Amino acid sequence: MSFRFELLATDGGARKGILHTPRGPVHTPAFMPVGTAGTVKAMLPESVAETGAQIILGNTYHLMLRPGAERIARLGGLHAFMNWRAPILTDSGGYQVMSLAGLREITEEGVRFRSHIDGSEHFLSPERAMEIQRLLGSDIRMVLDECPPFSAGEAEIEASLALSMRWAKRSKEAFAGDSNAACFGIVQGGTYLHLREKSVHELSAIGFDGYALGGLAVGEGQEKMFEVVQTTAPLLPADRPRYLMGVGKPDDIVGAARLGVDLFDCVLPTRSGRNGQAFTWDGPLNLRNARHADDEIPLDAGCSCRACRSYSRAYLHHAVKSGEIIAAMLLTWHNLAFYQDLMRQLRVAIGEGTGEGFARSFLARYRSEHLEVGG
Amino acid sequence: MSFRFELLATDGGARKGILHTPRGPVHTPAFMPVGTAGTVKAMLPESVAETGAQIILGNTYHLMLRPGAERIARLGGLHAFMNWRAPILTDSGGYQVMSLAGLREITEEGVRFRSHIDGSEHFLSPERAMEIQRLLGSDIRMVLDECPPFSAGEAEIEASLALSMRWAKRSKEAFAGDSNAACFGIVQGGTYLHLREKSVHELSAIGFDGYALGGLAVGEGQEKMFEVVQTTAPLLPADRPRYLMGVGKPDDIVGAARLGVDLFDCVLPTRSGRNGQAFTWDGPLNLRNARHADDEIPLDAGCSCRACRSYSRAYLHHAVKSGEIIAAMLLTWHNLAFYQDLMRQLRVAIGEGTGEGFARSFLARYRSEHLEVGG
Numbered sequence: 001m002s003f004r005f006e007l008l009a010t011d012g013g014a015r016k017g018i019l020h021t022p023r024g025p026v027h028t029p030a031f032m033p034v035g036t037a038g039t040v041k042a043m044l045p046e047s048v049a050e051t052g053a054q055i056i057l058g059n060t061y062h063l064m065l066r067p068g069a070e071r072i073a074r075l076g077g078l079h080a081f082m083n084w085r086a087p088i089l090t091d092s093g094g095y096q097v098m099s100l101a102g103l104r105e106i107t108e109e110g111v112r113f114r115s116h117i118d119g120s121e122h123f124l125s126p127e128r129a130m131e132i133q134r135l136l137g138s139d140i141r142m143v144l145d146e147c148p149p150f151s152a153g154e155a156e157i158e159a160s161l162a163l164s165m166r167w168a169k170r171s172k173e174a175f176a177g178d179s180n181a182a183c184f185g186i187v188q189g190g191t192y193l194h195l196r197e198k199s200v201h202e203l204s205a206i207g208f209d210g211y212a213l214g215g216l217a218v219g220e221g222q223e224k225m226f227e228v229v230q231t232t233a234p235l236l237p238a239d240r241p242r243y244l245m246g247v248g249k250p251d252d253i254v255g256a257a258r259l260g261v262d263l264f265d266c267v268l269p270t271r272s273g274r275n276g277q278a279f280t281w282d283g284p285l286n287l288r289n290a291r292h293a294d295d296e297i298p299l300d301a302g303c304s305c306r307a308c309r310s311y312s313r314a315y316l317h318h319a320v321k322s323g324e325i326i327a328a329m330l331l332t333w334h335n336l337a338f339y340q341d342l343m344r345q346l347r348v349a350i351g352e353g354t355g356e357g358f359a360r361s362f363l364a365r366y367r368s369e370h371l372e373v374g375g
Numbered sequence: 376m377s378f379r380f381e382l383l384a385t386d387g388g389a390r391k392g393i394l395h396t397p398r399g400p401v402h403t404p405a406f407m408p409v410g411t412a413g414t415v416k417a418m419l420p421e422s423v424a425e426t427g428a429q430i431i432l433g434n435t436y437h438l439m440l441r442p443g444a445e446r447i448a449r450l451g452g453l454h455a456f457m458n459w460r461a462p463i464l465t466d467s468g469g470y471q472v473m474s475l476a477g478l479r480e481i482t483e484e485g486v487r488f489r490s491h492i493d494g495s496e497h498f499l500s501p502e503r504a505m506e507i508q509r510l511l512g513s514d515i516r517m518v519l520d521e522c523p524p525f526s527a528g529e530a531e532i533e534a535s536l537a538l539s540m541r542w543a544k545r546s547k548e549a550f551a552g553d554s555n556a557a558c559f560g561i562v563q564g565g566t567y568l569h570l571r572e573k574s575v576h577e578l579s580a581i582g583f584d585g586y587a588l589g590g591l592a593v594g595e596g597q598e599k600m601f602e603v604v605q606t607t608a609p610l611l612p613a614d615r616p617r618y619l620m621g622v623g624k625p626d627d628i629v630g631a632a633r634l635g636v637d638l639f640d641c642v643l644p645t646r647s648g649r650n651g652q653a654f655t656w657d658g659p660l661n662l663r664n665a666r667h668a669d670d671e672i673p674l675d676a677g678c679s680c681r682a683c684r685s686y687s688r689a690y691l692h693h694a695v696k697s698g699e700i701i702a703a704m705l706l707t708w709h710n711l712a713f714y715q716d717l718m719r720q721l722r723v724a725i726g727e728g729t730g731e732g733f734a735r736s737f738l739a740r741y742r743s744e745h746l747e748v749g750g
Contacts, residue, residue, distance in 0.1 A: 038693060042700040044681065067668065067693040075671060075689050083685040274700075293442065296450060306419065310458040314450050318413060318442040325417040325649075325703060 273332030
């Protein structure tokens with residue numbers, strides 16, 4: 001096993017560590033930019049690395065449909081294909097497939113679905129999900145799980161969990177033997193704490209290189225999400241990394257890191273960047289707002305990203321209003337740099353045992369000026 | 376006068392030189408990437424410079440409407456605004472305004488028009504065109520001229536030319552006194568060689584820092600365009616740079632440089648890059664074509680741009696098909712690098728007196744495989 005999670009410090013529930021991988025280290029807590037279809041949108045890979053990102057996420061669903069996992073394998077794997085040489089985590093495709101309401105059918109064997117691109121029929125089983133991730137050559141691979149809707153009741157969640165646990169076992173068996181990659185299980189159970197606990201025990205019995213919390217940030221609200229994380233995280237093996245899937249806003253990340261989460265991913269910094277929104281220590285800014293038209297200052301005077309080093313808010317406002325591609329490029333760059341700066345500061349604070357004070361002062365400042373974008 | 380055109384070598388009609396400006400040298404023949412609205416689309420300015428570009432073009436029409444010339448002046452000028460520290464040439468806005476059929480009215484005084492963005496009314500005179508360019512702080516400023524449609528007859532072209540020459544005189548008078556910038560006149564006269572000659576004599580009598588050929592590449596065809604250039608260029612003062620506006624395709628540039636043109640601009644490399652097209656020494660490629668889906672080779676093995684160094688045609692095909700922004704970024708980068716490489720090789724060939732052989736072998740190879748995009 002070439003993967004090793006080194007715990008460097010704890011601070012209350014928070015952890016600082018290093019996930020050692022054959023493609024280099026990942027300092028945790030870490031944020032993984034999302035590279036959906038073989039690109040972190042509007043960024044060159046070297047720019048993503050320049051922000052400090054040490055790992056990115058790729059989406060199995062998108063890549064299996066286009067350009068296809070077998071094709072990527074023939075072309076040398078996802079790292080070479082997209083020119084990203086550091087670690088890549090791939091999801092199982094399950095989350096996106098489950099979202100295709102009306103276009104998919106779930107059975108014990110797996111899930112049959114139609115492509116949103118051309119309507120072609122595809123089948124994803126735990127075995128095929130692991131095979132695709134092997135073909136992509138990702139460093140961290142996720143088990144296939146079912147993702148019930150937030151609206152599901154307890155009985156439905158419990159049945160879904162049982163299926164996910166059977167799929168987790170099949171995924172692990174299908175993964176077996178690839179010593180250059182890690183396999184993560186996914187804890188499900190909705191907001192039912194006893195189901196989360198049951199899920200943790202079943203996954204731990206199978207044994208994974210890391211454990212993710214799935215089925216959160218789907219509408220339950222931050223308080224409920226934190227409750228699940230707070231209850232579940234301490235049950236997980238301390239020597240394995242913990243990954244909160246699809247999270248989140250900066251304040252979600254700060255809060256969940258306090259509760260012991262090591263890995264995060266979210267489309268928010270990249271998607272917001274394409275929508276004219278920028279994250280700052282004083283809260284998010286909407287660059288489309290006319291009040292920025294004559295504003296000579298950068299997005300964030302303390303930030304060293306390309307956008308902040310060389311452009312005024314007035315320029316970014318102009319570029320956003322004009323629909324120029326450079327607006328997406330610069331705002332995405334800044335947002336990813338902001339997220340990485342946040343993670344760096346979190347790691348320092350946890351290492352120094354001042355995580356709680358850091359979180360408190362971060363939130364006080366970040367939430368003080370939520371004038372432009374909903375929090 | 377801080378501008379000086381240094382002629383280093385001639386080779387038949389072709390010239391190799393350096394345009395010295397307060398913001399640095401421009402080696403000619405030079406190609407100017409188009410930065411329409413304060414950005415060379417899909418490129419960071421440092422990337423534009425990395426391709427070898429020493430000067431870019433900005434569009435007065437677009438900038439005066441959004442974000443506005445006075446605003447850019449308040450923000451420190453166009454160079455600071457868009458983070459491009461090398462020379463900028465701005466057009467007068469005339470060409471774009473004249474294209475607003477039905478939305479503009481031309482009088483002796485100037486042209487009244489409505490913005491394509493919000494319908495607001497604006498007025499552009501020779502004096503205002505020069506004032507806007509002064510507010511932008513561009514290094515090379517173009518006189519306001521009328522651009523008659525290609526379909527215009529001789530009488531119409533002659534009347535239009537007379538107006539353009541009166542406007543040229545007013546433009547020069549309005550420009551007077553700005554010693555950090557250069558002012559270029561624009562030769563008009565359609566495809567009527569005697570009108571072109573007349574235009575050259577009138578402009579030379581006024582006296583400009585450089586001379587442009589306008590009203591070409593508007594549908595007359597390459598042969599006719601070359602005829603006009605061949606007849607007109609030798610009439611221009613040899614100690615001033617010559618600029619063929621809006622040109623063009625690689626073979627247009629090679630041919631016109633042979634006839635003594637020093638400066639070019641065109642949206643083709645940037646616009647094509649956003650449309651999935653790449654320029655290569657073997658002719659243009661359409662990356663959307665399915666035959667590239669499994670192609671492991673780069674766009675051009677001899678090119679050192681970011682796209683060619685790190686990506687396969689298969690990746691670029693995937694990115695184009697998926698509508699990813701990185702496709703526009705990488706293909707634009709490559710196309711601008713290709714244009715700059717072409718200019719560099721042209722300059723070397725002219726310097727060595729082998730321009731004719733270079734042109735012949737370039738065209739033979741470039742035109743041999745026009746399989747994918749119309750020439």
